Amino acid sequence: MNYLVVYYSRTGNNRTIAESIASRLSADVDEIIDRKNRKGKLNWLLAGRDSRAKKLTEIEYKKNPQEYDTIIIGAPIWAWNPIPPLRTYLQEVDLRGKRVAFFICSKTDAYNNMFQTLAEMTPDSEHVGNFGIQETRFKNEDYTADLEAFIDKIR
Numbered sequence: 001m002n003y004l005v006v007y008y009s010r011t012g013n014n015r016t017i018a019e020s021i022a023s024r025l026s027a028d029v030d031e032i033i034d035r036k037n038r039k040g041k042l043n044w045l046l047a048g049r050d051s052r053a054k055k056l057t058e059i060e061y062k063k064n065p066q067e068y069d070t071i072i073i074g075a076p077i078w079a080w081n082p083i084p085p086l087r088t089y090l091q092e093v094d095l096r097g098k099r100v101a102f103f104i105c106s107k108t109d110a111y112n113n114m115f116q117t118l119a120e121m122t123p124d125s126e127h128v129g130n131f132g133i134q135e136t137r138f139k140n141e142d143y144t145a146d147l148e149a150f151i152d153k154i155r
């Protein structure tokens with residue numbers, strides 16, 4: 001079994017989780033880069049607007065998920081929606097027949113609804129697990145046990 005961890009992170013939270021998962025699974029890691037500048041106050045507003053409008057964007061990534069058995073995909077939530085770089089990634093890559101898991105660090109517990117949406121966006125994949133965590137808990141608490149339980153499910 002080989003594993004790929006793919007993530008988008010604007011401010012580093014989901015990157016930290018991605019790296020933690022990857023080190024436990026000896027997985028390859030790939031970062032989705034949004035070619036649209038998402039830094040700064042104005043771009044923050046536009047990011048929310050783009051996400052709410054379910055827009056796509058131009059992205060870069062390096063690894064081909066076709067070469068892996070299990071793909072673990074993580075990103076934040078913007079404006080109660082899967083973010084444009086993730087939406088674009090899921091349209092561009094072929095995950096049919098692959099084992100797929102999702103993780104989300106977001107400000108609220110909105111990830112609970114998001115996992116269903118993400119499963120619907122990858123209808124021909126085998127969904128093997130989800131891990132959601134709120135930002136405050138991510139920053140203040142030890143979530144190792146929950147992360148280990150997620151990793152055990154997908155291993």
Ligand SMILES: Cc1cc2nc3c(=O)[nH]c(=O)nc-3n(C[C@H](O)[C@H](O)[C@H](O)COP(=O)(O)O)c2cc1C
Binds near residue numbers: 012015075079108
């Ligand atoms: C434009 C924008 C919109 C956001 N909208 C939501 C939201 O609807 N619900 C939520 O729980 N968090 C929302 N957030 C917060 C992020 O999901 C949260 O800060 C996350 O931890 C960031 O992850 P990152 O550090 O990997 O980029 C939003 C953040 C941004 C920048």
